[in-house]
Structure formats: C-alpha cells, structure tokens
Amino acid sequence: MIGDRPLGRLLRDPGALLSLGVLVLITLACLAGPRLTGHTPERSYPDLRQLPPGLAAEPSPERLRAALDRIVYRMRARIEEAAVTDGTLRLVLAADGGVDRRSLVYLPRSDLVGAPRIVDASEGDRRLVVEAPVRRLRFLLGTDVHGRDLLTRSLVAGRVSLLIGLTATLAALLIGVLYGAVSGYLGGVVDALMMRIVDILYALPFVFFVIVLVVVFRPGLGLILVAIAAVEWLDMARIVRGQAQTLRTRDFVRAARALGLGPRAILARHILPNALGPIAVAATLIVPRVILTESFLSFLGLGVQEPQTSWGVLVAEGARAIESAPHMLAAPACFLVATLVALNTLGDRLADALDLRRSRSA
C-alpha cells in the first residue's frame, strides 16, 4: 500500500509537484479551454490562414484590406475608399454598371466583418457607401493552413491524446495485472508457459504489427486503443508477476493460505495491494508511451483521422508547413512534449519516493 511516508516524500519533491501541476493544468485546459478561446475547433477563417501567434486583434488593417480587395473584386466593384474608425469599416464602393446590392452578402461571409449597412447611395447605385462592424478575433497561438484557431485545436486534440493515453493504459493495466498476478502466484508449469508466451510476444516487432493492424482494419480511435493496449500490457505482466512471485513466499501469504483462503482472495487481498507501488509506477510510465505511440501513428497518417484530431495529427500538419509557418509545429509539439516530460518525471519521482530504484534502474 502507498503509505503516508512515500506519498509525503513525493509531495515534498519539487520536481514531482511541478510535473503534477503541469499535468493538472494541461488536463484542465484541454477540458475547459476550448469553450473559453472564443473559437470552435472546426471554424475556419479562409482569409486568416497561418497567422503567427500573437495578442493583437485580427484582422489587422493590412489583412483586412487584402481580403476586401479580393471580396470586392468578386462583387465586380472597385474600392474608392476604405477606412476603419472605432471598429467600424466605412467602405466606398463604385462600379460602372452599378453595385449589385445583393452581392453585399459576400462581405460578412468572409467572417472578418459583420452585417453591412448601406449608408448612402448615389448615381443609381454606381457609388455605394457601406458601413460594417469589423470583427475582433484573437488567435493566441495563431492559425493553421485552413485558418482555424490553433490553440482551440491543440486543446481539443489534447482531449483525444489524453483520453487514449488513459484508456489504453487502463486496459493494459487490467490485462497485465491479471495475467502477471495469476502467472506469478500459480508458479510452476503454468507460470513457465505464460511467461514463454510473454517472451515470444516481447520479441515481436510490435510497432510494425500495430501498423499492419491499423491498416487492415481501417484507422480509428477504437482500433488504436486495442492495438496499443495489446502491446503495453506485457511490461505490466512482467512486473506484477515478479511481485507476485516474491510475495507468495512471504509469511503473511502462507498464513492466509493455511487459514484456508482461496487463490482469488489471496490475490485480491494480499498480493495486489502489496504490489500497488510498482504497479502505480509502471502505469504512470505507460501513459506517456501510449501517447507517444498514438502520436507516432497519427503522424504517419495511420492514427486518428479527420475531423477528429490529436497532438500527433497537429504535429504532422505542422511538420508539413514547417517552412511557411513554424508555429504550427511548435504549438502542438509544446503541449505534447510538456505532457510527456511531466508524466515521465512523475513516474521517476514516484519510483524514487517508493524506493523502487534498487532493482530496476532502466
């Protein structure tokens, strides 16, 4: 059982606390953040593609002007004058054949300005004065190739990555603990056979199998979960088996057996609670590996598929746009790396606090 003392040691360790803080922060941000950024993850602004990160409100005057030039050209008109005062755009349009008033719907469609209002018309609509409120959008981490807010997307992607990390770890935990505990507790021929199977599976080039699996059955969240869990339970099984093997010879377990407790009860009441420390450490270290594997698959285009997104997908998009928009790689990569570093550190510190370093130093 994790007693007070190891837990206390963990809570006095600044590295562990920092990691824990980072993890809690990222998790909260991923859960609540997308509501607070003012953008939805799918919402794209075609005129604001690959914006760099910044605090300034968009559209900036230059970008607004460039977008207006394009829109007005499509309206078959000319801009005689365009000025922004107090967040209101005053646009003087002209066209030899008259400006078609219906074509004004093009303006709000760009998402940069609100509904336009005709202030003045002269010469039979050949000259039209229009006023429209300019939108004020903020993209703290910039936008991607489709003009979508990168912060919102990174946070939504984080939900998927973290979810996969936790669920696959949970699955690996269940399989591995059960398998390892049974194998270690029963011992003898059963143990030898069960561990031979683990050895064989261990020697397989598993990532290659996962990729084949994903390709064969179409990429998707569920399959990735199964594939990753199928790989990661092996470590857990070995660790728990080792613990069970040493614990079953201890006096309190022998006493329990002598008192007539069945194998299931001994496993549940004596073996597993005592192996909780190593299990917790292993589980903490499995989570970053799972997240890494998922992002690895997604990076290759074999993982999470559009419209869903994960950190791996975003990093892949960023890597493709590396020359024109390096921030597209930086933003999701920072979230990913911060999470992985925090989880790895936490696992290490947990092992230190529980004093497990002695035997396993890898």
Add this chain to the structure above:
Amino acid sequence: MIGLVLRRLAQSVPTLFVVLAGSFLLTRLAPGGPFDLERPLAPAAMENLRRVYGLDQPLPVQFGRYLAALMRGDLGPSFSFRDLTVADLLARALPVSMTLGGLALSLALGLGIGLGSLAALRRGSFLDRAIGFGAALSLSVPSFVVAPLLQIAFGLSLRWLPLSGWEGGSPAHLILPVATLALPHIGAVARLTRASLAEALSAQPVRTMRSLGLPPLRVLRHALRGALLPVIALAGPLAAGLLTGSVVVETIFGLPGVGRYFVEGALNRDYTLVMGTVVLVGVLVVAFNLVADLMAAWADPRLRLGR
C-alpha cells in the same frame, strides 16, 4: 557456450513462427484487396489476377506456399511496385536502413556510455543534473518533433546540411537522420550507464581499489566492465527500437529504407511488401536479441551456466 547458442536459437523458432503466421493472417484477413481500384476491374480479370497470385486457394495452402517460397528467399512479387519483387525492393532498402541504424547505434552507445560515465563520476554535480535532465528530455521529445526542428535549424536557417534525400548515402545527408534516430537512445543508454556505474563505483571491490590508491582510470575500467552488463543487455531491444524509429526518420527525411517501404506498402495495401518487411524486421530483431544475449554471456560468466 555452444549449448547456449543452440538453446537461444531453439527459443527463437516459436517467435519467428508467430511473426510469420501473425502477419500472414492479418494481411489475408484484411478487408479490401490490392486490386480494389477506383474503377472496378471486370470480374473475369479479377478472377485471373487472383489465380495468378494464388489468392483463390484456401488460407493454409497459401501459407504453406508462402513458407516454401520463403525458404528459397522468395518473398513474392510486390503488388504496388510493378515488375519488382519484394526481395528486390528490400535488398535495395536494407543497406540504407542498416547504414542509418548502424551509425545511430554506434552514436547512441558511444555518447550514451560517455555521458553516463561522466554523470556517474561527478555524481550530484551540476554536470550530472544537466545530463540527467537532457536524457529525460531526449526520451520525451518524439523523433517526429526533433526531425523538423533539426531541419529548420541546420537546413533552412543555417543552410549547412541538406533537408532530405539520400544521394547514395553521402555523409551530409546522413547527419540529421542519424542524429534524430540516435537521440532518444543516447538518453536511455546514458541513464542506464549512470545508474549501474554509480552502483558499481560505490560497491566494495571498487572502494577497496580506490583506497589502495589505484589510478582513477584503472578503477573506472574495472567498474565499467561490470557496469556495462545492463547496457549490453539493452543493445538487443535498442537495435529493435532503431528499426522502429527508422520508420519515422526515413519518412521525414525521404530515405529509401525499409521503414519507408513498409509505410508505403501499408498505405497501398501491398500485402506481400508489408509481409516481407515484417518478416525481415522480425528476423533481424530475433538475431539482434540473440547477439545481445551471447555478448552478455561473453561478458558475464554467470550467464554461461544455463539460467
């Protein structure tokens, strides 16, 4: 020693069988065949194709034929690369991956053991902590993040090195991929070396040698010999990890290696190519583990006497 070799060889047979049977079953059970084009083929043509490639036979027969062909070194024709056999493709790709992996392995072991020893000798110093942090970071930053960063830094900004490509394996084209591939393993080896060397340095025999006034370098040599055992044991999984890592590195840097063919084969549903790659990687991994086991036994007499 010969007994050990034979025993390990016998142990790798079931592993290889699982590799073969597993990859065979997976690819054959796959929905969607290699001839599923956007414009469907005429049924008769489809039937012919299936007969030519032997896909109309029952699965055990196909598996038997595959094994028989494998014994002759024939991995079948590639479905997606016309006029090329899988063996041709892999024979072309393997030297690329081997060069990459071999260099990365040497770099990982050399730098890792060096940095790890340094950290262990200066335990608790700033250097030790810096190396520890660097190692932890290198283990947490995925290679597909490292690679683009290196490309920006050395390819786009400094313009020292080419961004991608192979060009017959010219040294300039090798630096970035090898660095990317080796980085996480440098961290892993350094951590392992530091932990086991620190333990060895505080062990009785070494402390005795020190107290008797042996020169530090000789003490280190003695301590390293024992301390490197876990590192040697790690070399097998490390080589396997390099193979896996090369999938991403080859894809990013556009290198014509095994990993890249594997990903392309997987995306094109090229059964024979995917199978061939998995078999090749499986054999390599088993071989690496065998070599690592034997090296460990050579370095540690205790392992030679059975389990």
